[in-house]
Amino acid sequence: MIQIAxxxxxxxxxxxxxxxxxxxxxxxxxxxxxxxASKHSDSPHFIDYELIA
Incomplete structure (x- = not known):
């Protein structure tokens, strides 16, 4: 889950x-x-994100 607000x-x-x-x-x-989600990823324990202003 990704919490936005x-x-x-x-x-x-x-x-x-x-x-x-x-x-x-x-x-x-x-x-x-x-x-x-982990079943759809080669690296289920890796999170990469970018904040865009």
Whole structure:
């Protein structure tokens, strides 16, 4: 799960099989969950990310 922001989930959507996006009341993304993510990666314990301003 990737937490984007704090808040109460108003709606969840499975955008692709196994990818669930949670939204707040205003439609902002709160978190993204990838089911069985380790099965779709060669390096399940490695996290690489980049912050873009």
């Amino acid at each position: 704090e808040g109460k989930v108003a709606e969840s959507e499975e955008s692709k099989p196994g990818v669930i996006i949670d939204y707040d009341q205003e439609g902002n993304i709160l978190r993204i969950e990838i089911l069985n």
